[in-house]
Structures are given as structure tokens and as C-alpha cells.
Amino acid sequence: MMIDTQPFVGQHCETTTVGTLLGQLGIHLSEPMLFGLGEGLAYTIWKMKTMDFPFLGGRIKPDLITENIATNLGLLLTVKETTSQAKAWRMVKELLDAGHVVGLKLDCYHLEYFSQPTHFAGHYVAIRGYDDHQAFLVDTQQQGTTVVTSLESLALARNEKGPMSSRNRYFTLAIDPEHPQPMTRETLAETVTTAIRKNAATYLNPPIKNLCYKGIEKTSREILRWYDTSNNVQEEFATTAMLMERAGTGGALFRNMYRDFLQEAHQLTGAENIKAAHNAFVNIAHDWSQVIALFEQVGATGDRTYVEQASELLKSLAKQEQAAMQLLL
Incomplete structure (x- = not known):
């Protein structure tokens, strides 16, 4: 069937x-x-002793996007x-x-x-x-x-x-038969605004330094250590680049997707802060693509110079994302 x-x-x-x-x-x-x-934007650097190299993620934990969508849409x-x-x-x-x-x-x-x-x-x-x-x-x-x-x-x-x-x-x-929520432009605009604020509040208050803008800043340091201790630099950085760009992230570690969401959100709400944050995420998504390209260069050449350049760019991205999410809060 x-x-x-x-x-x-x-x-x-x-x-x-x-x-x-x-x-x-x-x-x-x-x-x-x-x-x-789904309030999906986040960042995680995760490394366990059993892992050969760190996992870099750009979204909230599995299951939470579904739960947030259901909550926000009633x-x-x-x-x-x-x-x-x-x-x-x-x-x-x-x-x-x-x-x-x-x-x-x-x-x-x-x-x-x-x-x-x-x-x-x-x-x-x-x-x-x-x-x-x-x-x-x-x-x-x-x-x-x-x-x-x-x-x-x-x-x-x-x-x-x-x-x-x-x-x-x-x-x-x-x-929900007891509380149906008709999908109008006005109700969607209100729902979008609520989701944006909740995502921004979560992002700006990470409980540990591995998460969100603090995690990006930590990554700027950790990738240098990762390069210096790795037994297979080229394969590990190339694999990470592939995961960040093509493994279901929508490119640029979900930043392309959040950029496009903010554009839709501005069209719905007309809010100037959302427009400003969208403009910021245009640059943020571009810079994440540059980080990924640098990782690909490490994969191709093994040259530490590209890791150093990515490290500096990640420091900038941590500040950019913190500022953009502050606008949305």
C-alpha cells in the first residue's frame, strides 16, 4: 500500500x-x-577519546527541531x-x-x-x-x-x-482539534518572531564552551591542536569539509538555510532587526564557505597555513554570529 x-x-x-x-x-x-x-541554528564542537577527530555541527540536537516546529505551529x-x-x-x-x-x-x-x-x-x-x-x-x-x-x-x-x-x-x-491554529500570514509572522527570539536566547546563553559562538571560538584554537596531533591530517580535514558543506546541511553548516529563513521572516514581519540580521548572515554564510574551502585545501595539500587562516576566520565568525543573534534577541 x-x-x-x-x-x-x-x-x-x-x-x-x-x-x-x-x-x-x-x-x-x-x-x-x-x-x-525549529529554532535550529546552533554550533557544536564534540570530541571524545574514541573519535579520531572532532565533530563540528551547526544545528541543535536531533529531535529538537521536530519538537520545536510542533510547539511553534500548535x-x-x-x-x-x-x-x-x-x-x-x-x-x-x-x-x-x-x-x-x-x-x-x-x-x-x-x-x-x-x-x-x-x-x-x-x-x-x-x-x-x-x-x-x-x-x-x-x-x-x-x-x-x-x-x-x-x-x-x-x-x-x-x-x-x-x-x-x-x-x-x-x-x-x-x-490539535481542541486548539486549531489557522495558518494566516499574520499568525505565521507572530510564530516566526517567537521562534527567532527563542533561538537567539538559546544561542547566546550556551551552558558550556563547546556550544554556539563560544564553541566557534574554541574551534579556532582546537583546529590547530587537531592538525598538530592528527595521524591523518588530509583525510580528516577533507572529511570534515564534506560533512560541513554537503551532508544535509544546506551548505555552509546550515548558515545558508538560516540566512534564507531570515529573508522570508523579514518579508513576513517587516522587522528591521531581522533585515539587519539577514544581511549579517549573508556575510556569515560566505565566511563559513571560506572556512570549508580552507579545510578542503588542508585535505588537498596538508599545509598548516590553511589551518591558521581558518582559525582566524573562525575567531571572526564567533563575533559575527554573536552580534547577529543579539540583533534577533
Whole structure:
């Protein structure tokens, strides 16, 4: 069976999944708008002893974008997890049979359409149908948007353990029948303003120095140490550049996406502070692209000079982002 719904075409897995679920509810918003309503902008530098090199992330924790979108749009979000693979599939199958598209969180390593599988348990897809052997999914544009994988591989992906995993997590979105919120230009403008302020407040008050503008500043120092201690400088910096630019971030570590959200937000609200912040993020996104290009040069040449240049640019970016988010607060 296949639910007749329009797949969302997106670059980031969580917003693509949420966009597909929202489409079934008759709510059609751009991916930058979803990212902004999800209060998604952040920054993380994360390094554990078991990791060869640091992870640099540009968004808030997995699951939070979905939760924030549901809260800001006044929707009912239902989330379930279970350790039972049989129960996990039975519950999703019942929802599909009832005509509901379902969001899944899983480890993309097991999905058969991934050409270069790697373990990442924070991946999202929407499931919109199945037959006796296969599941019909919606994934990012990079993966093909409408894709198919076997039911066996889907079960493995959903039940995987590891960092960021939520075993067999699935979720649905619904209109709240007791408090429906009609989507008008005025109500969306109010919702956007609220989301912007909350995102800015969170960004400007990081609980630890690994996060947000403080994390960017820390990264400016850590990449020099990383270069000096790495056993495989070129591969590690090249891989990081690829993850920052092309692994579902919308480019420039989600800054392109937030820049475009602010442009839409200004068109909705007419707020001058949002316009000024948008202009700031035009430069911020450009500078992040430059950092990524410098990482690519390290990957190509192994030359420390490019790391030093990236370090200086990151110091500037920390200040730029702090100032831009202060405008939005």
C-alpha cells in the first residue's frame, strides 16, 4: 500500500521528514522556514577519546527541531520508542494502514539505497507505504527523495544502537482539534518572531564552551591542536569539509538555510532587526564557505597555513554570529 501524499524535497533529513508529514496536513512551508521554526541554528564542537577527530555541527540536537516546529505551529506531536522490533513495525504498519505518514529515526548505515553507507543513528526518513518486502520512504534530495529499502534493512536501521540513536523511534504530527491554529500570514509572522527570539536566547546563553559562538571560538584554537596531533591530517580535514558543506546541511553548516529563513521572516514581519540580521548572515554564510574551502585545501595539500587562516576566520565568525543573534534577541 502507498499513501497518496506529496514527498517534501529537502536537503536536511529532519526537515525533509517533518515537511513530508506537514504536507499531509495541508501545511506547506519552505525548508529554510522549517529550520527557522525549529529554532535550529546552533554550533557544536564534540570530541571524545574514541573519535579520531572532532565533530563540528551547526544545528541543535536531533529531535529538537521536530519538537520545536510542533510547539511553534500548535500541532500534536506523538513520539514512541520501543526495544521490540516486532512491536516497532506493527505500530508503524497500523498507522500507515490508517492513512498516516510516519516519521522514523534510524541508522542510515543499513538503508540499501545509500551508496556510501556509514553509521549515523541520527538520520530521519518518512515512511509512506510498504508491500510484502519493501518500505517506501522519503529521504533527502541527495539520496533520491522517493526511495525504497527492504523491510529487513529498515528493521535493522531502526533498531541500531550507538551515539544519537533512539531505538525504533517513530512519530506523527496532527492538527490539535481542541486548539486549531489557522495558518494566516499574520499568525505565521507572530510564530516566526517567537521562534527567532527563542533561538537567539538559546544561542547566546550556551551552558558550556563547546556550544554556539563560544564553541566557534574554541574551534579556532582546537583546529590547530587537531592538525598538530592528527595521524591523518588530509583525510580528516577533507572529511570534515564534506560533512560541513554537503551532508544535509544546506551548505555552509546550515548558515545558508538560516540566512534564507531570515529573508522570508523579514518579508513576513517587516522587522528591521531581522533585515539587519539577514544581511549579517549573508556575510556569515560566505565566511563559513571560506572556512570549508580552507579545510578542503588542508585535505588537498596538508599545509598548516590553511589551518591558521581558518582559525582566524573562525575567531571572526564567533563575533559575527554573536552580534547577529543579539540583533534577533
